[in-house]
Amino acid sequence: xxxxxxxxxxxxxxxxxxxxxxxxxxxxxxxxxxxxxxxxxxxxxxxxxxxxxxxxxxxxxxxxxxxxxxxxxxxxxxxxxxxxxxxxxxxxxxxxxxxxxxxxxxxxxxxxxxxxxxxxxxxxxxxxxxxxxxxxxxxxxxxxxxxxxxxxxxxxxxxxxxxxxxxxxxxxxxxxxxxxxxxxxxxxxxxxxxxxxxxxxxxxxxxxxxxxxxxxxxxxxxxxxxxxxxxxxxxxxxxxxxxxxxxxxxxxxxxxxxxxxxxxxxxxxxxxxxx
Numbered sequence: 001x002x003x004x005x006x007x008x009x010x011x012x013x014x015x016x017x018x019x020x021x022x023x024x025x026x027x028x029x030x031x032x033x034x035x036x037x038x039x040x041x042x043x044x045x046x047x048x049x050x051x052x053x054x055x056x057x058x059x060x061x062x063x064x065x066x067x068x069x070x071x072x073x074x075x076x077x078x079x080x081x082x083x084x085x086x087x088x089x090x091x092x093x094x095x096x097x098x099x100x101x102x103x104x105x106x107x108x109x110x111x112x113x114x115x116x117x118x119x120x121x122x123x124x125x126x127x128x129x130x131x132x133x134x135x136x137x138x139x140x141x142x143x144x145x146x147x148x149x150x151x152x153x154x155x156x157x158x159x160x161x162x163x164x165x166x167x168x169x170x171x172x173x174x175x176x177x178x179x180x181x182x183x184x185x186x187x188x189x190x191x192x193x194x195x196x197x198x199x200x201x202x203x204x205x206x207x208x209x210x211x212x213x214x215x216x217x218x219x220x221x222x223x224x225x226x227x228x229x230x231x232x233x234x235x236x237x238x239x240x241x242x243x244x245x246x247x248x249x250x251x252x253x254x255x256x257x258x259x260x261x262x263x264x265x266x267x268x269x270x271x272x273x274x275x
Contacts (some may be wrong), residue, residue, distance in 0.1 A: 005267045021140050029070065032123055037063045039171075039250045039258075042240040043116065046231045046251070054184050058109065063082070065117045074125045078266040081118040084111075085220065085259060092226045095173050103187035105233060116183040119258035122265040129265075129274040133210070134200040142274075145196065146217070146264050150256045152192045153185035160184020174229040182222060189218040213267040217260045224259030 019031040028110035044055040057234030069077065088111075091098045102108060102209035126146065131139050161181030169177040197207040228251060232238065268274040 002027040020143060025124075028127050029124050032120055033063060033066050035250065036066070036120050036215060036254075038243070039240075039254055040112060042249045042251045043112035044109070046228070046235050046237070046240055048105040048235065049109075049196070056063075056265045058112070062113060062116050065113055066120045068119050069117055070124070072121070074121060075266075075269060077118065077121060078125075078262055078269070081114065081122075082266060083261050084114050084118075085223065085263070088227050089223050092170060092173060092223060092230055095170070095230055099234065108231065115258050116197035119254075119261050122262035125265050126261065126274070129269070131274050133268075133273045134197075134206065136200050141267070146261055147222070147257070148192060149189055149214055149217050149264070149269050150221045150260050152188045153221050154256065156188030157181035157186075157222075160187075170226055173226050173233060174177075177222075177226070185220055185222070186215055189214050209271060213264065213271070216267065220263040221256035221260040224256040227259070228255035 019035075020028070023031055037059045040059040041055045043062075044058035047058075049055055049058060084158070091102060102111065123143070126143050127139050129139065131137055131142055133142075136142070157177070158181070160183065161176075161178045164180035164184070165178030167179045168175060169179050169182060190211060193211045197210050202210055232240065240251035241249030243249045244253070265274065
């Protein structure tokens with residue numbers, strides 16, 4: 001298993017790095033649309049569509065929605081998406097009490113459109129928006145920072161959970177996650193944000209806002225992970241697919257990011273750091 005994971009990572013790493021950080025904006029939009037459309041193929045299975053024509057048809061729907069939303073006003077969509085994620089958080093916390101609300105296949109399919117198309121729109125907003133945060137003006141660094149926040153939260157949660165984790169965070173959804181893990185992840189994210197804030201010499205008030213946004217993004221990433229776990233538990237599957245040997249599916253690697261990206265994009269825009 002470890003060998004498979006390493007080989008898969010070595011093959012995918014240059015593709016992902018090249019697609020995210022070396023393509024022009026249009027190429028970036030097309031590359032990320034393709035990645036999220038494949039994630040849509042996996043989402044269709046989580047939603048209850050098992051046939052390949054049905055799953056690929058859903059992936060095409062995701063592509064169509066992304067294309068139609070490319071020139072749409074970003075802020076209203078991101079605002080609506082935040083309302084959606086608040087409702088998702090409530091469903092996760094109360095699971096399985098609200099299962100009858102989101103369990104129907106059409107509802108889960110609609111949720112997938114919101115999650116994947118919304119993440120794509122937010123990611124491209126991060127890519128092409130005018131960034132001004134202290135001395136930071138690189139959109140690519142902003143995208144990298146979003147990834148680092150999610151990874152830092154995940155790494156901190158892993159080690160804190162192993163060392164101190166006793167009280168479960170959401171045992172009905174994901175028995176492996178603990179409250180200690182969440183606090184450990186937030187601590188690592190706080191250290192990351194502090195380092196970045198000092199590097200770019202952010203003014204005190206801006207630094208505090210930047211730290212809070214980073215922590216909010218980290219919390220959102222946890223709910224993204226729990227949301228996919230809830231859907232997979234309902235569906236009775238362990239992984240979204242076996243597309244990535246040793247890693248499961250794309251969604252299993254992107255579940256935290258598809259929430260973190262819109263949250264950070266909306267916060268940065270609301271604070272006037274991204275236009």
